Amino acid sequence: MAIIYMNRQWFKIISPLLLCLVIHSAFSAASDSLQRLLNNRLLENEFSEEQSVLDYLDLTSKLYSDSPAEALYYVSALEQELDANNNKSGKAYILSKKATFYWLQGVYDASLKAYFEALKIFEEDNNKIEIVKTLNNIGETYKKQEDYAQSAKFIKLALEKLDELEEFSPELILVNLGQLFMLKENFDSANYYLNQILNKDSVSTRSKGFTFLYKGIVNRKTGQNDSAQFYLRESLNLWEEIKYDRGIVESNIEIARVYIKQNIYSNANQHLKLAEALALKINALDLLLKIYQSKIDLYRIRGSKDSLVYNFDQYLKVKDSIFNSESRAEINKLSIQYDLAQKEKERYKLALDQSQLANKIENRTQFLILLAVALIISVVLIIYLRSKSIQLKTAHFKLKQQKEEIEQNQQKISSKSLELAKLNKDLHNLNNNLEQRVMERTQKLNERNKQIAEFTYYNSHKLRAPVANVLGLINVMELTKDGKIDPIVLNHLKTSAMELDKVIYNLKNLLDLDEEIEG
16 A cells, blocks of 8 residues: 555656656657758748748747747848848848847847847838837837836837828827836826827727726826726726736736725735735746735734734745846846857858858769760750751752652653654644645735726626616606607617626626635
């Protein structure tokens, strides 16, 4: 039984350690994966577009929660990589991210330097949204350094610039200004900016919670306890609604302080206990310090010596813890700077190795290029010679075909020449016959012309004379009175008719002769 009990005790002790180890391993694996991814992005150097830079910076933000120094290193590495290539893509965003990482580590001087460099580029690019964000961040950084004058200057400037951007709400900047003037104890200015938030129709729950909290603190410090209670309880309700533990603790502390001023000690003690339990749970040492300070004030007024001593001891312990935490934070800063220096050395060594490797690769590349060029030239030459050979073969084949065609054409020409010679002979014979026929035809035409002349003569003389006689006799006959025909006239008429018949006969002979000539 004792052994089983001891095993159980060991299991209770070891189990949380194993769980922590598993969780740490998981986070380490995730962190290593992010680092490999970031390294690959750096090696690929594909940052020609601003969006690729923003994607890379998002990865560094994921890495920051596990390894702040690594995240800061990779942002710096990207900056150096782009500077080396004279690449301005996303330069302002890189500087802004680097400033934010320095701010989170408490290295405010380096943060301000990076923010101012980013602001200059955003102003050159006229990126109004980022100008407002950067001005606000600069103001918040000065606020951390308790340089309230500079803080107010830049946050107000951010608010002025924000007026030009109607689509963005100024509530966050107004909250920051309200807190700033509250810390400076310039309560009128604080109320002025906080009231502007409350007068807006739409405000986020978080902004409204801070507004009510700061309004409550301002009213408490100005002696308006009832108003302070109202605003602080409103803020407490909002924090509980969104489960913001730190806000719940702060609102309970401030409510307790109002009750202390009102001498309602039991209520004050109750709120301080609630605040203490939650502050211990979230390990908020700065808030625990405020809680024990409030308890000291409470028990000093009530005269409870033992409780006063106990809370004073708790106050000192927390203060020592905060001092140790601040010391650890300073050590962390130095550690981060050391890690960055080591990373720079590693990066320089890696760059040197890469340079040597690049030279070797370049030499080999040049050799391979020369070899490739020689091979290409050889291949081109072979292809050229082969094409020339093919062209020569083709030309020879064409010449052979042309020769055969010429021979065939020569044969055809020879046969045509023979045919032409025959045709010339026939044409010569035809020409000779044609001359004879022309002579004969000419003779016939002459004879016919002669006949035509005779026919014309007959027509104009021989034929017209009898016809005229006949016509004359007819006229004479018409002139007789008794209507009897004179025998003499009749005889003359008969003689004229016979002459006319003779003339017609001769004319017929002429026409028959003409037909024979034409035939």
